[in-house]
Amino acid sequence: MATLQAIKYNDGSLEILDQLLLPESCTYISINNVQDAWSAIREMKVRGAPAIAIVGSLSLAVELRKLAAPETKKDLHSLVKEKLDYLVTSRPTAVNMQLAAEACVKLSNNLVDKASVDAAEAKDVIVKHLEAMLANDIADNLAIGEHGARDIAKKCGNKDKLRVLTHCNTGSLATAGYGTALGVIRSLHKANLVDQVYCTETRPYNQGSRLTAFELVYEKIPATLICDDMAAAAMKEFKIDAVIVGADRVAANGDTANKIGTYQLGVLAKSHNILFYVAAPFSSIDFQIPTGQSIPIEERPHSEMTHTGSIRTAAAGINCWNPGFDVTPAELITGGIVTEKGVFKSDQLVPV
Amino acid sequence: MATLQAIKYNDGSLEILDQLLLPESCTYISINNVQDAWSAIREMKVRGAPAIAIVGSLSLAVELRKLAAPETKKDLHSLVKEKLDYLVTSRPTAVNMQLAAEACVKLSNNLVDKASVDAAEAKDVIVKHLEAMLANDIADNLAIGEHGARDIAKKCGNKDKLRVLTHCNTGSLATAGYGTALGVIRSLHKANLVDQVYCTETRPYNQGSRLTAFELVYEKIPATLICDDMAAAAMKEFKIDAVIVGADRVAANGDTANKIGTYQLGVLAKSHNILFYVAAPFSSIDFQIPTGQSIPIEERPHSEMTHTGSIRTAAAGINCWNPGFDVTPAELITGGIVTEKGVFKSDQLVPV
Numbered sequence: 001m002a003t004l005q006a007i008k009y010n011d012g013s014l015e016i017l018d019q020l021l022l023p024e025s026c027t028y029i030s031i032n033n034v035q036d037a038w039s040a041i042r043e044m045k046v047r048g049a050p051a052i053a054i055v056g057s058l059s060l061a062v063e064l065r066k067l068a069a070p071e072t073k074k075d076l077h078s079l080v081k082e083k084l085d086y087l088v089t090s091r092p093t094a095v096n097m098q099l100a101a102e103a104c105v106k107l108s109n110n111l112v113d114k115a116s117v118d119a120a121e122a123k124d125v126i127v128k129h130l131e132a133m134l135a136n137d138i139a140d141n142l143a144i145g146e147h148g149a150r151d152i153a154k155k156c157g158n159k160d161k162l163r164v165l166t167h168c169n170t171g172s173l174a175t176a177g178y179g180t181a182l183g184v185i186r187s188l189h190k191a192n193l194v195d196q197v198y199c200t201e202t203r204p205y206n207q208g209s210r211l212t213a214f215e216l217v218y219e220k221i222p223a224t225l226i227c228d229d230m231a232a233a234a235m236k237e238f239k240i241d242a243v244i245v246g247a248d249r250v251a252a253n254g255d256t257a258n259k260i261g262t263y264q265l266g267v268l269a270k271s272h273n274i275l276f277y278v279a280a281p282f283s284s285i286d287f288q289i290p291t292g293q294s295i296p297i298e299e300r301p302h303s304e305m306t307h308t309g310s311i312r313t314a315a316a317g318i319n320c321w322n323p324g325f326d327v328t329p330a331e332l333i334t335g336g337i338v339t340e341k342g343v344f345k346s347d348q349l350v351p352v
Numbered sequence: 353m354a355t356l357q358a359i360k361y362n363d364g365s366l367e368i369l370d371q372l373l374l375p376e377s378c379t380y381i382s383i384n385n386v387q388d389a390w391s392a393i394r395e396m397k398v399r400g401a402p403a404i405a406i407v408g409s410l411s412l413a414v415e416l417r418k419l420a421a422p423e424t425k426k427d428l429h430s431l432v433k434e435k436l437d438y439l440v441t442s443r444p445t446a447v448n449m450q451l452a453a454e455a456c457v458k459l460s461n462n463l464v465d466k467a468s469v470d471a472a473e474a475k476d477v478i479v480k481h482l483e484a485m486l487a488n489d490i491a492d493n494l495a496i497g498e499h500g501a502r503d504i505a506k507k508c509g510n511k512d513k514l515r516v517l518t519h520c521n522t523g524s525l526a527t528a529g530y531g532t533a534l535g536v537i538r539s540l541h542k543a544n545l546v547d548q549v550y551c552t553e554t555r556p557y558n559q560g561s562r563l564t565a566f567e568l569v570y571e572k573i574p575a576t577l578i579c580d581d582m583a584a585a586a587m588k589e590f591k592i593d594a595v596i597v598g599a600d601r602v603a604a605n606g607d608t609a610n611k612i613g614t615y616q617l618g619v620l621a622k623s624h625n626i627l628f629y630v631a632a633p634f635s636s637i638d639f640q641i642p643t644g645q646s647i648p649i650e651e652r653p654h655s656e657m658t659h660t661g662s663i664r665t666a667a668a669g670i671n672c673w674n675p676g677f678d679v680t681p682a683e684l685i686t687g688g689i690v691t692e693k694g695v696f697k698s699d700q701l702v703p704v
Contacts, residue, residue: 023667167581198673201657203555203579206665209657214667224671227555227657228581229519229613233678236615261581263588267623268616305553305561305579308660313558315375315566319576321550326585 004172004218006046007054009134012065014058018045019173023214034059034083041090041097044205048174049248050141050281053096054133056087057104061130069120073112076119080108080126093257093298093325095249095286104129137176140281141183143340148184148279149191151343152242155275155335161195162188162241165234168202168259169211170246170279180279181244182212184338189221197223198234202259204304204322228261235272242335243269247280250337254330254346255292260323266332277335278328278346285339287351292327300324356524356570358398359406361486364417366410370397371525375566386411386435393442393449396557400526401600402493402633405448406485408439409456413482421472425464428471432460432478445609445650445677447601447638456481489528492633493535495692500536500631501543503695504594507627507687513547514540514593517586520554520611521563522598522631532631533596534564536690541573549575550586554611556656556674580613587624594687595621599632602689606682606698607644612675618684629687630680630698637691639703644679652676 008015008028015028020043029045031037037059040046046055060083070076084101091097107129111122156162164185168174171182178186188194197216202208209225216223226234234240243265249257256262256278269276289295302320306312314320333346341352360367360380367380372395381397383389389411392398398407412435422428436453443449459481463474508514516537520526523534530538540546549568554560561577568575578586586592595617601609608614608630621628641647654672658664666672685698693704 024664199670200581201555201666203553203581209666209670211667213670217667217669224673225657225666226673227612228579229552229555229616230673230675230678232616232619233612233675234673237675260579260585264581264584264616264620267584268619271619271623305577308665309663311661311663312376313660314553314561314577315563315569317569318551318561318565321576321578321582321586323582323585323589326582 004215005177006051006173007134007176009058009131012062014062016040016046016055017173019047019211020045022210031055031059031062033063034087038087038090047207048169049096049284050137050175050180052091053100054137054176056090056097057100057130057133060084061127064123064127067123069123071119073119073122076122077108077112081105091298092296093248096283099283100133134176138178140340141175141178141180144180144279144281144338145178145183145187147343148244148277148338149187149193151336151338152184152188152275152277153193156241159241162193163196163198163238164188164194165198165200165231165240165243166212167200167208167245167261167265169207171212171215173211173215174246180281181246182215184244184279185221186219194221196238197221198226198238198240199223200231200261201225201227202261203228231265232268235268235274240274242275242277244277244279247278247284248325249295250278250280250285251289251292251295252287252349253291254333254337254349256328256333257292257295257297257325258328260326263326263328266328270332270334275335276333277338278333279338282339282341282352285349292329295327297326298324356567357529358403358525359486359528361410361483364414366414368392368398368407369525371399371563372397374562383407383411383414385415386439390439390442399559400521401448401636402489402527402532404443405452406489406528408442408449409452409482409485412436413479416475416479419475421475423471425471425474428474429460429464433457443650444648445600448635451635452485486528489633490530492692493527493530493532496532496631496633496690497530497535497539499695500596500629500690501539501545503688503690504536504540504627504629505545508593511593514545515548515550515590516540516546517550517552517583517592517595518564519552519560519597519613519617521559523564523567525563525567526598532633533598534567536596536631537573538571546573548590549573550578550590550592551575552583552613553577553579554613555580583617584620587620587626592626594627594629596629596631599630599636600677601641601647602630602632602637603641603644603647604639604701605643606685606689606701608680608685609644609647609649609677610680612678615678615680618680622684622686627687628685629690630685631690634691634693634704637701644681647679649678650676
């Protein structure tokens, strides 16, 4: 069965699955320009650090394809830079959009300097660069899945069947396809190594119960949903072998910012002697940031915690704290950081 | 301001606040007999181990008051025993209803043997015994609050202001009034010692966000709601001083069964060097049960996890694990077990 497609792109036409409507309805919406992408990212119709970067980049490709060739490469460059700067402001914690923006601005800058390329050609080069991100991301995810599955199987002493726990959504819905942490789980399942996947609800936005559970059911991977406060009880009761989570940004020392709740899973895994893995594209590692303390943490609206749809689930007048992410110290990442370039010990990251 | 009244009893008439309708609506429902009480407990219109025992016992008082005097004390005894045996089946984990039933059956048995008391008088004695539980519970809770607040203040080095975290609901809504863990917090607040209370949402039933948050707002205690996956991040970010939770049943060795999620708060508190307290009436300690391993853990319906009202929050077809409780090992209860008889080290419990 084909994995779920959250991003559909074809010849300048971009559609995304509106993840706010899952699991009730599978509805695709058109993204016709950068403004549409910014809003969709901000409202979390698309989420997951890699998917955000791809949808943002593709929305620029959509705009550029529709654009008459600019007068000069400098005009083109100003336009590209302005649009990308804007896209980076949609969600502050994930580094992928920022890195994608930097790479594209650098390319555009190089094209300005290249006398042999005219403005129309430069536009085409940039569009192709942006469009290539989709296929590249899927290829990277497949490699992450293979590296991760092999490492976990080995470190678990080549047991017949493994029990793994994951948090949030890091699957086809968070990436161009296949997934990072959930990609590792897909690869374990393909190798017939999964006894059971435990997936946390991931409050307040329920990415686990709505999205990860949806993908696991869709692909018939044996899975059980738990609430976030059941993680330690499940670790003890079911003798879980490994925890595998994604990353929004990894600092140079291995400290990892990911969905709120990841840090406590790291503490709980350590206290239960359970391997803890982070799976992410190598581009999620931000060597500019020395430690997790420097990673900005986005605070999100209180309504995410106080309401489910129109139903109020919290007492009126209560103050809330709703950080979108937390930082897991490198020493808790006992399994390693799984990337498309291989599995790294969390304290031995080097630019490759 | 008077604390919220979840149980209203007056001369054979019993009403309870329907907690399923909170925080949207404050609606009282009549409990006219033991069957009404059993259903209200089962459906969680009333919850919290002490409140369950009181509502169950008062529902029997309601029935007995309406009853014509039985022919013989043996008839009375059979009736009382049958009704109480039935009430104990409403929720299996909490010990309070069972202990209340045993005490009442013992009293009734003694009355059978007492030649000077006739059947009508015996009925009156039993009714008075059942009715006294309400006032006794409030007095016990006030004592728990005082003992706990004093111990926490002392062990925190008499700091000016404390930050405490609590889980589930253990307040006026879970008891006859005032509360156990939340009673301790009320006493800390009366002593002007509360900087901030962090209250967890407590999935899947949201007793924290619906009920505890409601009580905290109602009494103007400074408080912040967090999701269950934010506990470790909050402990680190806000330098929380103590975690205080209730208990459904405490084993002789101090292992404590309480709302699912308590165990992981114990692990997280220990790893952050935060005091961890259990507050409960002394009757919650079950000296018949040697360790937590022997405490039966109730599994609850999956719909609690997959739906909020009529809104589906989890993918269709996903399997769920929904234990109502977990067991926190005695060694994680670093502050102590707070009862109306004083604060006990968790590994030094003795029948008093």
